[in-house]
Amino acid sequence: MRFFIRTYGCQMNESDSERIAWLLTKRGYERASDETKADLIILNTCAVRDSAERKIWGKLGRLAKLKRNKPDLLIAVGGCVAQSYGEKIIERFPHVDLIFGTRSFMKLPDLIEERVSAGRPVVDLSEPAPFHFIPQLRESKLKAWVNISTGCDNFCSYCIVPYVRGRERHRPVDEILNEIEGLAREGCKEITLLGQNVNSYRWKDVSFSELLGMVNEIEGIERIRFITSHPKDVSDDLITAMAELEKVCEHLHLPAQSGSNSILRRMNRRYTRERYLDIVHKLRKEIPHAAITSDFIVGFPGEGEVDFEETISLLQEVRFDYAFCYRYSDRPGTKAASMEGKIPEHIKRRRLEKLIELTGRIALEKNRELLGETVEVLVEGVNPKVEGELMGRTRTNKIVFLRGDGGMIGTTLKVRIGEASHWFLKGELCSEG
């Protein structure tokens, strides 16, 4: 049987899809190059925003046609939308064969067999006990995501993740280090430690910054990244580790969500604007060239013009290298969904436009500061849009295009930046790094 996985949403889902692929290939399934060649289509879904969810409903509607032409096709829905809606998905889309949750994906090969032998839809949202991390069939040999935790206990008032991904669980240190050592032996150069709340990691007496120190010792690994950090868990030790450990990249993705203390309180973020700025100042003092990126939500219930202006002023004060901005949408079952003070859509849209315009302008200014500078680029692959051009990233996670040949993929090069836009840089090779 050939399978095709379509992944929506965050890196956690990307990583889960690699695990699903590992489970299926171990059971003898083969990967199909596209949906039309597959006997089994798996949607690994995202429920973090209303718009993400609507994409899934649209996709399931379109798959009905494919199934009419190919009645033996199996359609499975997993991830956060599946965990959240369960069998209601089958009531609405009767052509769906299988629903599995954010934790029961570990049983997927058995669930598929059950679906085939029973001849009726199967729904499984259970949590396997004991919970364990399973290997991944990775798309890239050069870079890898390594899960160090799963789930979240923070219950930000707008967020569905704690409900659909469950309580926070941390992975044993030895298991993490063994996995990274194995990756290094296979030629992996860059790893990203992954967790919904990555910097709250602790295993017995090992903290997150100590874990970074241990990973830094692994031979062959050249770059270490981590995502996503919560401001309330950024310790001075973490900033020191970022400054002192030579493999830890100078990039911190630190979702601020709002610049207004009253909105941060309603969001249950458990830090203030002042605390957030304190982290930024400490980081910039230790690592002046560090890149800081962020996420913002506009139009949270109760957000007045003054609150929004505070978000604008936070953006202007920090000058993020980039910020991802979203319109608030109710997620059923969260605290914010039942809050008063909902903001009309046209106001949310206006605020979002203003924020996107500002983040884009600052991103361009920051990228232009690099013109004429020499940066270290790990070449990841070819630029599929321009023949003879390669694509890589700086340690600060900026995309760089440069002329070169396939033999340079996987090498770290010194590149002089000659062109800057909002999203990427262009440069030319100085000498091999």
Ligand code: SF4
């Ligand atoms: S930290 Fe907050 S926003 Fe992030 S996953 Fe947990 S509850 Fe959601």
